Amino acid sequence: MKLGIFFLMLGYGLSQFYRSFLAVLSPALAEDLGASAADLSYASGIWFLVFAAAQLPIGVALDRYGPRWISVILVAIGGGGGGVMMALAHTPKI
Structure with missing residues (x-):
């Protein structure tokens, strides 16, 4: 239970950072x-x-499928998408 609270706090902190x-x-x-x-x-x-627009579909998905699978899917999309963007990035000219 305490580990879950830690991850909840971490997620909240990241949300505030992104804002x-x-x-x-x-x-x-x-x-x-x-x-x-x-x-x-x-x-x-x-x-x-x-x-703000992402809150609605993610909220519906969390209610329907639960936080475990939605979190896994979103982390995979975010991590995979970030990895692809970094792999395709060009070195800036300085």
């Missing part, structure tokens, strides 16, 4: 990408809309 990391990284993103404040605020708004 606020764009504000913290804005100066670095603006410098690296050459993005304006308007570009970054637009990207941040889209991020929140996608984050």
Whole structure:
């Protein structure tokens, strides 16, 4: 039971991080990408809309199939998708 509470807290912390990391990284993103404040605020708004839109289908799936299988599937999609994106990434020219 205590391990479950730990993972619940970890998930909550990650959720809060994902909601606020764009504000913290804005100066670095603006410098690296050459993005304006308007570009970054637009990207941040889209991020929140996608984050909010994902809550509905994930909530329904959690209610219908349970957290164990949905968590496994989402971690596989996220990990696999991240791995593919990193494998296909190009080295930036410095």
